[in-house]
Every structure is written in C-alpha cells, then in structure tokens.
Amino acid sequence: MLIDRWPNFLQDILEFRKIAEAEQPEFDNAAQAVENLHQEFSIFTVTEIGAARWERILGIQRAPGDTLAQRRSKIQTRYLSQLPYTYRNLLRYLAQISGDFTVNLDYANYTLYLDILLTGYEQKEVLFAVLADMLPANILLKLKSLIPMTTDNAPITPAVGVFTQVRHRSEPIQRGES
Incomplete structure (x- = not known):
C-alpha cells in the first residue's frame, strides 16, 4: 500500500489517507509496469510493446494480421544472425x-x-x-x-x-x- 510508505505522522491525517487511496491504482499500475519490464528485453518473451520496439530497431516491417508469436519469430530470426x-x-x-x-x-x-x-x-x-x-x-x-x-x-x-x-x-x- 502506498500509505505504508509515508511517515507515521502523515498516515494518521485523514486528507493524506484519502490522497493515498486515490493514488493507489496509479501506483499499482506503475509498479506492475516496472515488474513486467524485464520481459521486453528478451526476444523470446516480448509483448506487443517490446515487439514493436525490436521491429523498429531491426528494421522489420510488420505485416497486417501477424500474431505475437509470428512477430517474435521474425525478430529472433533477424537478431540471431551474427558476424x-x-x-x-x-x-x-x-x-x-x-x-x-x-x-x-x-x-x-x-x-x-x-x-x-x-x-x-x-x-x-x-x-x-x-x-x-x-x-x-x-x-x-x-x-x-x-x-x-x-x-x-x-x-x-x-x-x-x-x-x-x-x-x-x-x-x-x-x-x-x-
């Protein structure tokens, strides 16, 4: 909970408790985004956001109707080539x-x-x-x-x-x- 991260003397004030309750969903969303960020760095676990980023980096054109698995396959094929x-x-x-x-x-x-x-x-x-x-x-x-x-x-x-x-x-x- 967000309120638990605040100093004790602020946790007892009603207005600060209401502020913490209002900000809690945004805090949870931000924490979840940071938690899932590690998936975007691996070409084997990317989500839609990470696939778009890797496609842009590697210069791969996304075909309409491509599934996430197909996009991952394209990214892996291009990325794994080595000099x-x-x-x-x-x-x-x-x-x-x-x-x-x-x-x-x-x-x-x-x-x-x-x-x-x-x-x-x-x-x-x-x-x-x-x-x-x-x-x-x-x-x-x-x-x-x-x-x-x-x-x-x-x-x-x-x-x-x-x-x-x-x-x-x-x-x-x-x-x-x-």
Whole structure:
C-alpha cells in the first residue's frame, strides 16, 4: 500500500489517507509496469510493446494480421544472425532457427543448397533476407523450406509450402559492354 510508505505522522491525517487511496491504482499500475519490464528485453518473451520496439530497431516491417508469436519469430530470426559470416556460424545460426535442416555446399559451382523446416511463411521471408546478407555475393542460394500447416478438424497435420527459391545477388556484366 502506498500509505505504508509515508511517515507515521502523515498516515494518521485523514486528507493524506484519502490522497493515498486515490493514488493507489496509479501506483499499482506503475509498479506492475516496472515488474513486467524485464520481459521486453528478451526476444523470446516480448509483448506487443517490446515487439514493436525490436521491429523498429531491426528494421522489420510488420505485416497486417501477424500474431505475437509470428512477430517474435521474425525478430529472433533477424537478431540471431551474427558476424562474421563463416560456414560454421551459418550452421550455428541455422541450428538456432530450426533443428531440422540440411546444408550442402557445392564448392565447384558456388551453390549452397539448404533444406529447412520452418514455423511459418514470415520466418521464411526473414530467413531469406538474412541469408541474402550473410552469404557472399558469388554464392547461389537454393532454399527449400518445409512449413507445416494445420487445418481445422484434420486428423493429421499436413506439410505444405515445399518450394525452392533461388537468390543470386550479383548482376554479371558481359565483357566488351560499356
């Protein structure tokens, strides 16, 4: 109670007791906000307020209709990418994003094949953007993602959305052209 924090000689005065009663709801709201503040610092426990802050910090566009879990997934995917971008860090990053993935690097043809199980389309888009920044410009990325989808009253959970996207960042210029 707020009145208990005041000196004893003020607690006995009726006017100060009424002031404390009037201010108690605001004091409780402020104390609860401070109590919940630690959730906003972890990308795994953010609320709507923290998700908006992290999206602004990381430059992530919020799609209309995104749930809080989808927004957290986007934030985690972008935040967990680390510099320097090495093959070992790529594998470590993919292990944090999904436990089920395979990576094959074709050194001779400068092509990286990635098959990965993701939680949703929004995670795929953010992962694709991170990998486009992470991989060297001369590496061709072939991404195949499996996204499990649930349907209402279905006895099984079908997996849809298996597709391949190819990303190549460089635009080769033919010799002899100006």
